[in-house]
Amino acid sequence: MAEIKRHDNRLGLWGWLGGGRWGVERYAYLLHRLTGLGILAYFLMHIFVTSLRATGRYVWLKGEFFDRPIFKMGEFLVFAAFAYHALNGIRLVLVELGFAVGKPIEPVYPYKTSLSVQRPLLVAMMILALVLVAAGGYEFLGLAK
Amino acid sequence: MRETKYWTWHMAAGVVILFLLGLHMLIMHTGGITHWFAPHGGEAISKENSLARDGMLFFTVTYILLLLVALYHGLYGLRTILFELTLKPAVEKAVSFVLVVVGLGLLGLGTWAAIAAHAIAGARG
Numbered sequence: 001m002a003e004i005k006r007h008d009n010r011l012g013l014w015g016w017l018g019g020g021r022w023g024v025e026r027y028a029y030l031l032h033r034l035t036g037l038g039i040l041a042y043f044l045m046h047i048f049v050t051s052l053r054a055t056g057r058y059v060w061l062k063g064e065f066f067d068r069p070i071f072k073m074g075e076f077l078v079f080a081a082f083a084y085h086a087l088n089g090i091r092l093v094l095v096e097l098g099f100a101v102g103k104p105i106e107p108v109y110p111y112k113t114s115l116s117v118q119r120p121l122l123v124a125m126m127i128l129a130l131v132l133v134a135a136g137g138y139e140f141l142g143l144a145k
Numbered sequence: 146m147r148e149t150k151y152w153t154w155h156m157a158a159g160v161v162i163l164f165l166l167g168l169h170m171l172i173m174h175t176g177g178i179t180h181w182f183a184p185h186g187g188e189a190i191s192k193e194n195s196l197a198r199d200g201m202l203f204f205t206v207t208y209i210l211l212l213l214v215a216l217y218h219g220l221y222g223l224r225t226i227l228f229e230l231t232l233k234p235a236v237e238k239a240v241s242f243v244l245v246v247v248g249l250g251l252l253g254l255g256t257w258a259a260i261a262a263h264a265i266a267g268a269r270g
Binding site for chain 1: 254
């Protein structure tokens, strides 16, 4: 089996945080990571909290521990993170599988990169994410009652 | 090859999560608009509505499936991020081991809770 060549990650955490000159997709990547880590942290706690119902404890009901504005706000942030992570994730899977990046062409100046070919997909996904966040906000603000 | 396989599973798990978590989010957070799977009215997270969903085999099975794919997707994603920091091979092995143990532990807890809640809801009729 071929051995994997290891390269030092010189930039470390700064390599994640600094978008530099790489354009809007680089910031989409950063936000995808941050939302992923946030959702994971919430999910691990969510497993513990919701498992308590098997012992007859529903700690999210009115008057219980999790019935506080800070947790409601946190839940909305998780919902918004999910909306972004899911829709950007669809874009990433499509691009990974070769969709929405155009056919390979000769590199003739002025160059047209696959980044600019897939950009309308990024814009469409971000608009959809905003619509979902708005719908979730409508519910969280209690306007749906 | 093995890492390619893990990465493909990571993407496939993401697609499964998209549908299952999408359904979960729609029920839980747009329930005031849609009123899906909340037969007792009011909030989707009320005890009565939670018990009603726990009593449906569809939800018990999909909760366990969602738990499995979401744990894999999330913990593999975390592993990928950590590995990008160029860890030593021994540390990489330790990280993988800890994440597998945590994942299996939480899968066991969540599966037990889903099955127990289904039994409780069934006993209440």
